[in-house]
Structures are given as C-alpha cells and as structure tokens.
Amino acid sequence: MASVLLPVSLLLGALLLIPELFGDFVAYQIGLYLIYGIAAQGLGFIWGKTGVLPLGQALFFGVAAYLAASTLKADLPLVLTLAISGLVLCAIGGFAFLLATLIFRGRSESGPYFSLITLALAMIAEQIAGTATSITGGFNGMSGFASLGHLDPFGSYYYVIVGMSVGVSLLLFILNKLPVHLLARAVLDNEPRLQLLGFPTHVIKGAAFAFSALLAALAGGLFASHQGIVTPTSTGFALSAELLILTAVGGRFHVLGPLLGAVIIGWLSAELRDSFPYWELLMAFVFITVVLKAPGGIAEVCEKVLARFMPSASASRQASAIAAPSRTVQAPAKLKFHDVELKIGVVRILNGVSFETPASGVVSIIGPNGAGKTSVLNTITGNLRLTSGRITFGEDVISSRPVYKALNRGIARKLQVPSVFASFSVSENLTIASLAGRVTLADLFRFSTVRWRSSAISKVLNHPKVPLNRLLNEPVAHLSQGHRQFLEYAMTVAAEPALLLLDEPCAGLSPDETALMTELIKQYQETAQRLVIVIEHDMSIVEAISDKVLVLHLGQVLAFDDYSSIRTNPEVQAVYAGGTK
Amino acid sequence: MSTVLILNLAWQISTLALVALGLAIVFGQLRIMNMAHGEFVMLGAYAPFITSSLGLSPWLQVPVCLITVGSIALLMERSIIRHLYGRMFDSLLATWGIAILMREGVELFFGRGYQSVSPPVSGTVSILGTDYPAYRIVVICIILLGFTALYWWSKTSKIANKIKAMVGNPDLAQAVGINTARLSSGAFVFGCCCAGIAGLLLAPTIRIEPMMGLDYLIRSFFALVVGGLGSLEGLAIGTGVIAGTQTVLGAIASQTYGYLSVLTLSILFLWLKPNGVRSSSR
Numbered sequence: 001m002a003s004v005l006l007p008v009s010l011l012l013g014a015l016l017l018i019p020e021l022f023g024d025f026v027a028y029q030i031g032l033y034l035i036y037g038i039a040a041q042g043l044g045f046i047w048g049k050t051g052v053l054p055l056g057q058a059l060f061f062g063v064a065a066y067l068a069a070s071t072l073k074a075d076l077p078l079v080l081t082l083a084i085s086g087l088v089l090c091a092i093g094g095f096a097f098l099l100a101t102l103i104f105r106g107r108s109e110s111g112p113y114f115s116l117i118t119l120a121l122a123m124i125a126e127q128i129a130g131t132a133t134s135i136t137g138g139f140n141g142m143s144g145f146a147s148l149g150h151l152d153p154f155g156s157y158y159y160v161i162v163g164m165s166v167g168v169s170l171l172l173f174i175l176n177k178l179p180v181h182l183l184a185r186a187v188l189d190n191e192p193r194l195q196l197l198g199f200p201t202h203v204i205k206g207a208a209f210a211f212s213a214l215l216a217a218l219a220g221g222l223f224a225s226h227q228g229i230v231t232p233t234s235t236g237f238a239l240s241a242e243l244l245i246l247t248a249v250g251g252r253f254h255v256l257g258p259l260l261g262a263v264i265i266g267w268l269s270a271e272l273r274d275s276f277p278y279w280e281l282l283m284a285f286v287f288i289t290v291v292l293k294a295p296g297g298i299a300e301v302c303e304k305v306l307a308r309f310m311p312s313a314s315a316s317r318q319a320s321a322i323a324a325p326s327r328t329v330q331a332p333a334k335l336k337f338h339d340v341e342l343k344i345g346v347v348r349i350l351n352g353v354s355f356e357t358p359a360s361g362v363v364s365i366i367g368p369n370g371a372g373k374t375s376v377l378n379t380i381t382g383n384l385r386l387t388s389g390r391i392t393f394g395e396d397v398i399s400s401r402p403v404y405k406a407l408n409r410g411i412a413r414k415l416q417v418p419s420v421f422a423s424f425s426v427s428e429n430l431t432i433a434s435l436a437g438r439v440t441l442a443d444l445f446r447f448s449t450v451r452w453r454s455s456a457i458s459k460v461l462n463h464p465k466v467p468l469n470r471l472l473n474e475p476v477a478h479l480s481q482g483h484r485q486f487l488e489y490a491m492t493v494a495a496e497p498a499l500l501l502l503d504e505p506c507a508g509l510s511p512d513e514t515a516l517m518t519e520l521i522k523q524y525q526e527t528a529q530r531l532v533i534v535i536e537h538d539m540s541i542v543e544a545i546s547d548k549v550l551v552l553h554l555g556q557v558l559a560f561d562d563y564s565s566i567r568t569n570p571e572v573q574a575v576y577a578g579g580t581k
Numbered sequence: 582m583s584t585v586l587i588l589n590l591a592w593q594i595s596t597l598a599l600v601a602l603g604l605a606i607v608f609g610q611l612r613i614m615n616m617a618h619g620e621f622v623m624l625g626a627y628a629p630f631i632t633s634s635l636g637l638s639p640w641l642q643v644p645v646c647l648i649t650v651g652s653i654a655l656l657m658e659r660s661i662i663r664h665l666y667g668r669m670f671d672s673l674l675a676t677w678g679i680a681i682l683m684r685e686g687v688e689l690f691f692g693r694g695y696q697s698v699s700p701p702v703s704g705t706v707s708i709l710g711t712d713y714p715a716y717r718i719v720v721i722c723i724i725l726l727g728f729t730a731l732y733w734w735s736k737t738s739k740i741a742n743k744i745k746a747m748v749g750n751p752d753l754a755q756a757v758g759i760n761t762a763r764l765s766s767g768a769f770v771f772g773c774c775c776a777g778i779a780g781l782l783l784a785p786t787i788r789i790e791p792m793m794g795l796d797y798l799i800r801s802f803f804a805l806v807v808g809g810l811g812s813l814e815g816l817a818i819g820t821g822v823i824a825g826t827q828t829v830l831g832a833i834a835s836q837t838y839g840y841l842s843v844l845t846l847s848i849l850f851l852w853l854k855p856n857g858v859r860s861s862s863r
Contacts, residue, residue, distance in 0.1 A: 051670070055677075102852050112614045112673055113806065113851055120799045120844050127837055237795060241681065248674075280685040288678035291671070292661070 042215025056122030062235020126236030198407030251299025333394030619794025625780025809857020
C-alpha cells in the first residue's frame with residue numbers, strides 16, 4: 001500500500017503548500033491546470049492502458065461545464081446541486097459507454113475510426129454551443145453564476161480542486177492494483193487472446209472510455225465554477241487537442257504523468273505564450289518528438305531518475321489464492337458440423353464439411369497445407385462466420401457467434417502461433433487466464449482477485465517437468481518458443497472447458513517436451529472425460545493420442561475414423577503420397 | 582428538388598470526392614491515417630495568396646499549389662511517415678502533431694483571420710432556368726473529367742496492385758523488383774496533392790483560415806467509412822451519401838443537423854457494416 005499512499009500524500013502536501021508559498025493568484029492558476037490535469041488523467045487511463053485514443057475529450061468537458069453552469073445559475077441548495085452533478089456524470093458516462101461499445105462491437109481494429117468519431121462529436125458540440133445562442137449564450141458564453149457553494153474561486157475553491165485532484169489520483173493508483181487494470185492493459189497487448197479467454201473486449205473498451213469521459217466531465221464541472229464563464233471553446237477541438245498534448249508529454253503510462261504535463265505545460269505556456277511567438281510551434285514539435293521517440297513522456301524520465309536514487313524493492317512473490325469455481329460449461333457434449341461452407345471473397349475454404357465427434361476423447365485433425373484445418377477451428381470459436389450450414393455443440397448452435405462467447409459455452413482454444421500477453425510477466429498471464437470464465441464484475445474490484453490461480457493451472461504448474469514454476473516473474477518476452485507453448489496451454493485449460501481446441505501444440509518442442517505436452521493433453525482429457533481437438537502434422541503424436549482422426553483435404557472431409565483405419569485408407573495415402581486424387 | 586439544390590449537390594460531391602480520393606490512397610492503400618490531410622486542403626487554398634504575395638501571375642496558382650503541397654508532403658513522407666508504415670496508430674499520432682505544426686505555421690505566415698479570393702471565372706450561367714456561378718460549373722466539369730481519366734487509367738495500370746503488394750509485404754515487394762521507397766512517397770505525395778488541388782479549387786468559394794482543414798478531413802474520412810476502402814465505386818457511393826446527406830439536410834434544416842446526421846450515419850455504418858458498402862480488400 002506504501003506505493004499508493006506515498007505519492008498521493010506527497011502530491012497532497014505539495015498542492016496544499018502552493019497558496020502558502022506563492023499566494024492566492026498562483027494557486028488560482030495552478031487550480032486551472034489541475035482541472036485540465038484531471039481530464040488528461042482520464043485520457044491517459046484509456047490511452048495508456050487500452051491503447052484506444054479518443055480525440056474529442058473536450059466534448060464531455062464542455063457539456064458538463066455548460067450543465068454545471070446552468071445548474072449553478074438556478075442557485076439551488078448545495079445538496080441538490082451536488083445530486084444533479086452526480087446524475088449528469090452518470091448520464092455522460094452511460095452515453096460514452098454506449099457509444100464506444102457500439103463502435104467497437106463491429107470489429108476489433110476500429111481504433112482510428114473511434115478516434116475520428118470522437119473528434120467529430122467534439123466539433124459538432126462546439127458548433128451547437130456556438131449557434132444555439134438561446135441556450136448556451138453563443139460565442140459570448142454562459143456566465144453570471146456563483147461558484148459551487150459560493151466559494152471564492154481565488155481562495156477556498158482551490159482546496160475543492162486539490163481534493164478532487166488528489167482523490168482522482170488516489171482512485172487511479174488503486175485501480176492500478178486491481179484486476180480491472182490487468183484486463184484493460186490486456187486489451188492493448190493481445191485483444192484476440194482476451195476474447196478467446198471469454199472477455200467481451202468491446203465492453204472493456206466501453207467501460208474504459210466511460211471512465212475517461214467521467215473524469216473529463218468532472219473536470220468540466222469544476223471548470224465552470226472556477227472560471228465563472230463557459231464558452232464554446234470549452235467543448236471544442238482546440239481543448240481536445242490540448243488535452244492530448246498534455247497527456248502525451250506528461251506521460252500516459254503513469255497516473256501522475258498527465259497531471260504533471262498539465263501543470264508544467266500550463267505554467268510554461270502562461271509564462272511564454274505572449275513573449276515567444278513560436279510557442280505553439282514548439283509544442284507541436286515536442287508532441288511529435290514525444291510520440292515518436294519517448295512515448296513515456298516526462299513521467300518516465302522522472303521515474304528513471306527516481307529509480308537511480310531509490311532502488312525498488314525486489315518483487316515479492318505473493319501467495320496465490322484459489323480461484324472461484326469455473327462457470328463455463330463442463331458437461332461433455334458432441335461437436336457436430338452440419339454441411340458447413342465457408343467462403344472468403346472468391347476463395348472457397350470449406351466446402352460442405354460434416355462430421356460428428358464423440359462426446360469425449362481426443363480427435364486429431366490432419367491434412368495437407370491449405371486443407372482448412374485451422375479454418376475449422378476458426379469457425380468453432382466464431383473467428384470466422386459461416387457462409388452456410390451450422391455447427392452445434394451439445395444442444396446449442398455455436399457457429400457465427402462473437403468469439404468471446406465461446407469460452408462460456410465451454411470451448412477454449414490454443415492458437416497455432418503461441419498467443420500470450422507479451423508485455424506481461426508469466427504470473428500475470430496466468431492470473432488473467434485464471435479470471436477467465438470465473439470472475440464476476442464484483443471480483444474485478446477486489447485486491448485478492450489478482451492472486452487467483454485456477455486449479456487447472458496449478459495442476460500444470462505442479463507437474464515436475466513443466467518449466468514454468470521457475471519463470472513466474474519473468475516477462476513473457478524473454479520466454480523461448482517451447483516455454484510459450486506450455487504457458488499458452490496452461491492458460492487455455494485454466495477455465496476447465498469441456499472442449500479444448502489445440503492448434504499444433506507441439507510445434508517447436510523438443511522430443512522430451514513433446515512427450516510432456518502429449519501427457520498433459522491426455523491427462524486433461526481423461527480427468528473429466530472431456531473432448532480435445534488437436535491439429536497435428538506429426539503422425540507419431542497423432543498415433544499416440546488420437547481416439548479418432550479427421551482427415552481434411554481441399555476443404556472437405558476425406559475420412560473420419562480411428563488411426564489404424566486412416567492409415568490403411570487408400571484415399572488418404574493418395575493425398576499424402578502426392579497421388580492423383 | 583430545385584435545380585440549384587441539384588447543382589449544389591454536384592458541387593459538394595465532386596469537391597469532396599477529390600479530397601476523399603487523396604485520403605483513400607493514403608489511408609486505404611498505404612494504411613497511414615493522415616490526420617494532416619485536411620491541412621493539405623488548407624495549404625492548397627492558401628496558394629493564391631502565395632502567388633499574389635510573390636507577385637506572380639494567377640496562372641501560376643496551380644504549379645505553385647502543387648509545388649508547395651508536394652514538397653511539404655514529400656518532406657513529411659521522407660522524414661516521418663516512412664518509419665510508420667504498418668503502424669497505423671502511430672501514424673495517426675504523428676500526423677496529428679504535424680497537423681498542429683502546419684496550422685500554426687500558416688497562422689504565423691498569414692495570420693489567424695478569414696481570407697477570401699475572387700474566382701478566376703466570374704459571372705453566372707443559366708442552367709434549366711436558374712443562374713448558377715460559372716466557376717462552380719467549370720470545376721465540376723474538371724473534376725468529372727479527372728475522375729473519368731483516373732477510372733480508365735486504373736483499369737489498365739498495375740500500380741494499385743504494386744501498392745497493395747508493398748503494403749502487404751514490403752520486403753517481398755522489394756524482392757520482386759518494386760522500388761518501394763519511390764512508390765510509397767509517390768503515392769503519398771499524390772494523395773496529398775489531390776487534397777491540395779481540391780483546396781485551390783475550393784478557395785474562391787469558402788472562407789480561408791488555418792483551422793478549415795479539419796472539416797474536410799472528417800467528411801472525407803466518413804465518406805470512406807460509408808463507401809468502403811479500395812474501389813472508386815465505393816468512393817463515389819461514400820461521397821454521394823455523405824455530401825448528399827449534408828447538402829440536403831443543410832438546405833431543409835440547418836448545417837448542424839446535416840453534420841449530426843452524417844455522424845450518426847457513420848456510426849451506424851461502423852456498427853452494422855464495418856467494411857462499408859464496397860470493399861475490395863478483405
């Protein structure tokens with residue numbers, strides 16, 4: 001907890017000293033920078049963690065400022081004013097959540113589209129604020145209201161701002177310790193993997209955007225009381241651009257970075273803007289340099305300097321906690337393809353694939369390159385939508401559904417190229433996987449959830465030959481291909497799904513490791529009579545683990561039988577021996 | 582629908598199509614989200630001021646526009662964009678900074694206020710009983726001719742395939758003999774010049790100021806969202822829908838409503854039809 005309380009109390013102390021040391025006017029100016037800093041912290045949260053970049057944060061800032069101004073104009077009792085402010089914040093957060101989930105639902109890589117839409121929204125808001133003179137006062141702005149609780153903007157109101165600013169920083173530091181923080185960062189790191197682990201990533205992005213909008217709106221509300229006037233510039237493009245610069249230069253990866261950026265740039269700008277005509281040009285240059293060369297901004301530089309003087313305590317290993325029971329479907333069921341066709345553009349990938357697996361056992365899929373093996377898995381998890389036909393698992397139709405729904409239906413998948421969260425440590429990877437299919441919304445806000453370890457993962461880790469136990473604190477980027485295979489395997493079985501899809505799990509493994517992997521797969525299948533589907537090229541592995549073998553060729557099922565029959569099947573031999581089939 | 586409305590529609594669609602064409606090449610083909618695209622429109626619109634302040638003949642406006650826009654685009658591509666191929670999000674950030682730089686630079690040179698220029702072709706022509714500015718008719722015809730030529734050329738040229746190959750796999754493209762450095766800067770500069778020429782053509786009909794570019798960036802981007810990337814047909818549909826909606830609603834309600842409906846339309850498209858009406862890639 002010291003890592004949270006120390007910086008926050010230092011911040012509080014420094015801010016409280018400002019009026020004493022520099023007088024009320026400087027405190028008034030710093031108050032404004034802090035307000036921008038709060039909005040920038042929100043931007044830093046969504047941009048630094050999820051990688052989503054909203055370009056129109058001033059929309060929420062401005063709308064909240066206008067609403068605060070009109071509420072203050074009515075001169076209601078303080079409690080009522082605060083209640084209305086709460087409602088406004090909720091409404092703005094809700095709107096932001098809906099907007100982002102809607103845009104990100106369509107596809108995962110809509111980042112630039114989202115940025116442009118938020119930018120357009122801010123520009124429209126500015127236009128409306130400027131033209132709807134009867135409501136907003138037009139370009140002259142809305143003024144003639146007392147500040148919140150009739151506090152003096154040049155005096156005691158400063159302490160309200162300090163309170164909010166410190167409160168927001170504290171909240172952000174706490175969020176950094178919670179599992180939500182892991183999920184938000186995981187979106188940026190490897191969104192497809194997170195979806196396969198059963199998390200609706202568009203909802204995560206929506207929530208992050210709603211949070212950032214909330215902070216922008218909070219800042220806007222504070223701004224109205226502080227300035228005593230709200231004009232269309234508070235909701236438009238220029239402020240949005242300014243917030244982005246503050247966040248980038250200050251440092252989007254650190255809680256205090258955007259706040260630091262807001263105060264430093266705000267102060268420099270006030271000092272230099274009038275005497276130095278190239279100030280804006282200079283800022284643009286600084287921004288470009290930071291974006292290209294030093295994405296961590298000022299905060300990262302400060303951290304490096306601090307780290308030199310205060311060597312950080314070595315990461316202590318916390319005892320893990322037993323994860324909540326898995327809620328994915330675990331009852332064995334049959335997987336059935338009904339005349340499945342898949343076309344992408346003019347390319348026909350699957351041409352009427354039909355088969356039915358037993359409810360438990362290991363099914364291997366073999367076939368020459370381009371036969372459609374991986375595509376079969378892609379259709380099961382929903383990564384590819386069917387052109388026609390359907391796929392059922394037990395009683396449910398599972399084809400053409402969003403990818404994140406697969407896990408809760410009891411389907412987990414390991415990808416062909418090991419797909420893990422590359423910027424995380426091994427234990428963080430395992431934690432995220434342990435949340436899959438188990439975590440509830442409330443769990444995401446408990447500190448203890450960060451230490452969850454699923455029993456299926458523990459089983460893999462505790463196997464004497466599996467190499468991961470020694471590597472828990474290593475960043476995944478340092479892992480060899482083979483170790484990544486085992487890590488991804490452990491993450492895939494974490495939710496104990498009824499159906500395990502493994503795409504070439506033994507690729508790049510040594511003979512010993514291959515034996516270990518097949519042993520793990522067998523063990524997993526036998527403990528609860530589950531179904532495992534493996535794509536494999538190595539016939540000795542296929543022979544060792546398969547109960548049945550599915551042979552695909554040119555997007556069709558060539559044969560589906562046990563290993564010995566497949567081996568003697570003349571058609572299969574023809575395909576593999578390069579015959580004229 | 583009155584004749585004026587139809588002519589206005591043709592004017593809006595044709596000019597937007599020219600801006601969007603540039604963005605379609607840079608964003609759709611090179612996969613660079615150029616946030617400074619609108620600023621090239623703005624630069625093009627300032628070309629008449631450059632010629633007049635240098636005391637050059639108005640006939641030199643077109644070459645001056647191409648040289649200014651082209652050289653800035655080339656400089657930008659060689660120094661910054663070149664390192665950002667395949668990193669769309671970083672390109673968005675860097676060009677956002679460049680856009681600020683260009684706006685501030687122009688503001689230092691020409692001042693913040695509105696400027697206007699008079700059209701080189703004055704007077705009106707009478708079409709179907711209504712008088713319409715002759716200059717606009719000329720511009721519509723020029724753009725129409727340009728697109729016809731482009732359509733014909735794109736059917737025979739292999740350059741689109743080369744660009745696709747380069748973006749898909751730069752190393753392999755180089756290995757099969759495509760000069761990727763020249764191709765990428767050529768395509769980028771061409772895209773920016775489309776925007777610049779559009780700015781020059783628009784200049785006599787709008788208020789010119791350093792911030793004007795954003796609006797063009799957003800509208801042409803939405804045209805690509807609706808139309809889909811990768812085909813001239815999609816571009817035509819997209820600009821038709823966006824400029825059409827905005828012009829018609831702007832005429833019967835207000836500009837704000839026009840803008841709002843364009844935005845709503847784009848969000849709906851992203852949600853329900855994320856690849857646009859027409860899409861050859863993917």
